[in-house]
Amino acid sequence: MTVPAEPAARRALPLRAALSLLAVVIAAALPLVLPLFQVTLLVNVIIFAIVAVGLVLLTGILGLTSFGQAAFMGVGAYTTALLTTQAGWSPWLTLLAGFAVTGVIALILGLVTLRMQGHYLPLATIAWGISLYYTFGNTPALGGFTGLTDIPPIGVFGVPLTSPRHFAYLALIALGLTGLGAQFLLSSRTGRALRALRGGPVVAEAFGVNPFALKVNVFVLSALMASLAGWLYAHSQRFVNPTPFSLQAGIEALFMTVVGGPGHVWGALLGSGLITALREWLRGALPALIGAQGNFEVIVFGILIILTLQFARRGLWPLLDRALPAPPPRAPARAGALPVRAKPQPGAPLLEVERAVKQFGGLRAVSDVSFSLRAGEILGLIGPNGAGKSTLFNLVTGVSPATGGRVTLGGQDVTRLPARQIHRLGVARTFQHVHLQPDQTLLANTMMGGYARGRAGLLASLLHLERAEEAALHHEALRQLERVGLGPHAHTLAGNLALGQQRILEIARALVADPTLLLLDEPAAGLRYGEKLELITLLRRLRDDGVTILIVEHDMNLVMTLVDRLVVMNSGEKLAEGNPDEIRAHPAVREAYLGVDLEEGAA
């Protein structure tokens, strides 16, 4: 198969490592060399960068827009302010208390709002952002709109961090840990699931992800990051009032993320630094230029938001990142093998569809269709456009539940099971319309298929404790890429592949799940003649390895050459069933396929 060559990346590692090291050295030197006022600004940049890292996960990767992160910052800030000033708690203890309070509030808000679709979710975040702001301002115990003062400094080994120069190091460590955790998370199985989920729940769920649970987890995690930022803010300012936690601050935090590059952890730092510096400069420069006092910088920010959304939707970080050589591929670490699923005996009943019905309003897309599939078979599902093939696929895979009838898999009734549970029983699929991450490598896309074979949760991913599991998945993904003929291009971006090859990549992704039953939706669309022959060879080899295949395909030559049996659908109903010779000779099928050559095979 022809795929664009991978960029050479030999020099990339030393250069990228050197630049990262330089960034760390500069960050460590800044609190010592900058004037005190600018060190205070630097602390603010770091604090908002922590909030922005949370937004990278929530908005940049997962695609959930939140205007309310500053309110979570306020929860962390007020919790520590209240408990340190009124109850004499240690700030270290109140950090944990802030996490607990923020976690509970975020969990409740997440459970209520994250089921909302489209623009309703951002509107909901505005609503609770405003509510929390007024809760801070209208609660006498929190000092109303005046706030709470005399917050004690944080002590490290008994030394109080009263100087901004010292405090900056604590903030830098907090940012470093948050950023590192987020990077680990993004390159883990959870990160891959987040990216898949951004494209809609169907793909993510087809590989075993629970979309709602994952969304809630990441929502809470990003709120905890904001809470950490609020804790730092309270102890750097030594007083709190509602203003820095308002809706406007929430919008600014989102703006920092968007400007910096919403899909990149480094973008959070870049955006926070740029916006904070710009705000300070404009606050001084604009009144002098205009000759009147006012918050003119807010107007400039509004214009900048529009320009960024218009001309640099992916933010500024990708522009810098692109100027550097691409990072070199990671060599897979030594790893043990993943557990392999026991395959049913060839010939044993595997899939049983009994009188399946799917009704869309007045349309009966699938009407009383029954067929069975035995282990080790390749069954073709064919029919003219609109016959109901994809709908039937969706019933079998749990994407949309049947209106009537029964589907059993290995004797187990799966008619009402969600897609993620059916997948865990050994069903993997490809899609009629390719669903891949074009900006991720073939390897990363393929590893997504092994989501259900991994165990590492959000915390293990954050702390990078899933190395052994990742290494095993890495090896397995490479093995499956080799198996489908894409091995040499494992580190190419999926978006660089031709559409036909992207379909083959989807097969590799499905194979990483170690399926018993593989469902292929038009896998040959877009392939050239030679590639179709390779596909036939591949699918036969898979069958010989114990994988049972159900294939929807419009290429009659390929289907007739490949399959053991066929089910033909027309207008939602089963028209015929039999081996290729029987189907070719079937009068009703010949009529439905008027004009199509059913006589010849591809090989």
Ligand SMILES: Nc1ncnc2c1ncn2[C@@H]1O[C@H](COP(=O)(O)OP(=O)(O)OP(=O)(O)O)[C@@H](O)[C@H]1O
């Ligand atoms: N979500 C839906 N809501 C309403 N109607 C639907 C929905 N999904 C499919 N249909 C309708 O059900 C019928 C069967 O569609 P389906 O996509 O299953 O056919 P198909 O055999 O896969 O066709 P093709 O080969 O063109 O992909 C069509 O009339 C289609 O418009």
